[in-house]
Amino acid sequence: MRTRLLAVLAAAVVLAGCTSATTTAPSGSASGSAALPTPTIGLTYIPNVQFSPFYVAEADGDFTSAGVAPVLRHHGTSEGLFTAILAGQEQFVVAGGDELMQARAQGSDLVAVAAYYRSYPVEVIVPDGSAIHSLADLKGHSIGLPGKYGENWFGLQVALKTAGLTESDVTVQEIGYTQQAALSTGKVDAIVGFSNNEAVQFALSGFATRSLPIVESGEVPLVGICLVTTAAYAADHPEVVKVVAAGMLAGIRTVVDDPDHAMDVSATYVPGLSAAAAQASAKATLTATTKLWTTAEGKVDGHLDADQWTAMADFMAAQGLTDSRVDPTPAFSNAYLG
Template structure:
C-alpha cells in the first residue's frame, strides 16, 4: 500500500472520503457476477472498504450494457474497464480517466487446441481466428497480434462468446480469449488447449479502475480508499483461498455446485497473479500508456489521437 497516495484509512473519514454523495460510491463491474471480481466481493464482505474509509456498492452491468453509459450518467462513480477501452472511449468523447491499472499483465491470449500445429501467431497465415466481435479487448488484442507479426492472410470470424464451441467443432483454427477465463473454462470442461502470447511487448493495457475527469477534485480520497480496500482483499485472498471462494459463492450464482466451484477455483488461481503483478497494486506506467496511444493511433483504432495523460492519471497511485 506504500504508493497509494495519502489514502483515507480511518473509518471516521467515511463522509469526507465519499465526496458529496452520502450513499458512498458505486463501482461498476463490467460483466455478470464472476469469480474474476473476487477482490471486490471480499473487500465488501470483510469490511475492507469500510476499514479504508469508504462506503462502496457494487453494480454488475450484465452482458449487453455499454461499458461507460452508467459512468457518464452518474449511475456509477467508478468502472472496471480495460486501459485500451478507456483510451478508445476518450477518442469517442467520453470524459473518463483511468486511475489504477489492476491487471498488470494483459489478460487476452491466443487459444488453440492442444494438438494444433500452431505454435506462434506467425503460423496463422491462411488460417482462421474467432473473436466475440469487433470491439473490446479481444479485438484490440487481435489487431496488436496482426500488427506485430505482419499477418496478411488471416480470416477473422465474429463468433460471439462461443469460443469453446467454435474451436472444438473446428469452425475456426484459433480463438482470442482471456487467459484467466476462456482458456481456464475450456480446460475445466475437458477440452485440452494451449495459450500463445499475442505479441512480444504487447502495446495494450488491461483492466483497471476509471472515473469521470470532473470527479477527481471531490472524490480522489475515496478513490484511494477503494484501491486500498482492494489491496487488503488481495492480501486476504492470497492467504485464504478457500474462504475467498466461500465469499464468492454469495455473489456468483451456481457456485454451490462442486463442479462450478472447482472451475471457479481455477479461474481464481489464474486471476490472482494478474492483480498482484510484481509490485504495487494498481501501479501506473505512463510509458506503457504512451506506447499504447501511439499504437492505437497508428493502426486506426482511435478516431482522434489521445495523449496518455488524457486517458490516465498518477494522482491516485504511481
C-alpha cells in the same frame, strides 16, 4: 471489456441498482463527521470470482473502515461498458485501459486511477494438435472472437502486427461468446480468448489446447483492466477515489494471500458457486487470475506505468483503433494511490 472481462460461469444477474445518493460516513471513518458520497462501482458483467477482490473488500470492511460504503453493481448483458458511468449512475467501473482510450477519443473524460490487472490477459488459443505453432502460422486460417471491439479485438491487432500479418491474411469470424464451442467443434482454427477464462474452461473440459502470446517478447502495447472513474468525479471527491482504490488493492492482496477466504466470500455473491463443479471451475479461474493481479515478483501494486500508456496511445493510433492519437497523460493518474 464485455469479456469481455468476463462472460462466463453464471447467468447474468444485477446485484444492485444504480445509485449516486450520499450518506453519512460510517463511524470511525477517516473523514470524521463529514458526509462522504456513496459511490457505485460497475462490475462487468455477471457475478464471477474474477471480481472477488471487490467482494472481499466489501465483506471484510476495507471500504467502510475508511469511511465509504460503495455499492457493487453488475451490468446487464446488453449494457454498454461506460453507459452508466458517463450518465452519472456509476462513479467507478472496471475496464481496459485500451477501452478507456478509445472512449476518450470519442470525447469522454474517463481516467484510470489504479491498475486491476498487472498484465494483459488476451492470447490466441489453438487445439493442441493444430499445425499453428506460431502467430505467423495463422496466415490463411480462421480466427474466432466475440466481435470487432474490446480487448479481444485489440489483442488480435497486436498478434497480427507481431506476426507481420494483416486482417486480409486471415479470416476473422465474429462468433459472439462461443469461442469454446467454436474451437472444439472445428468451426474456427483459432480463437482470441483470455488466459483466465477460455484457456481455463478448455482445460477443465478436457479439450487440449495451446496458447500463443500476442507478443513474442517485451510488453504488450496495451493496458489491461483498471479502476476507472471520471476526471470530474475525481476532482470533486478525491478522498472517495483514494478509499475505493485502496480498498480494491486491499481486496486483491487478501485474495492472493487467502484464496480459500476469497472463495467463501464469493459464494455469497456468485449464484450457484457452492456447487462442486462450479467450485472447481472458480478455483481454477481464481488461480489463473492471481497471475494477472500480481507483478512478475508476485506483488500487488496499483501504480500505472506512463511508458506503457504512451506505447498504447501510439499503437492504437497507428492501427486505426482511435481516429487520432489520444494524449495518454490525462487518461491515467497515480495521485490517488498511497
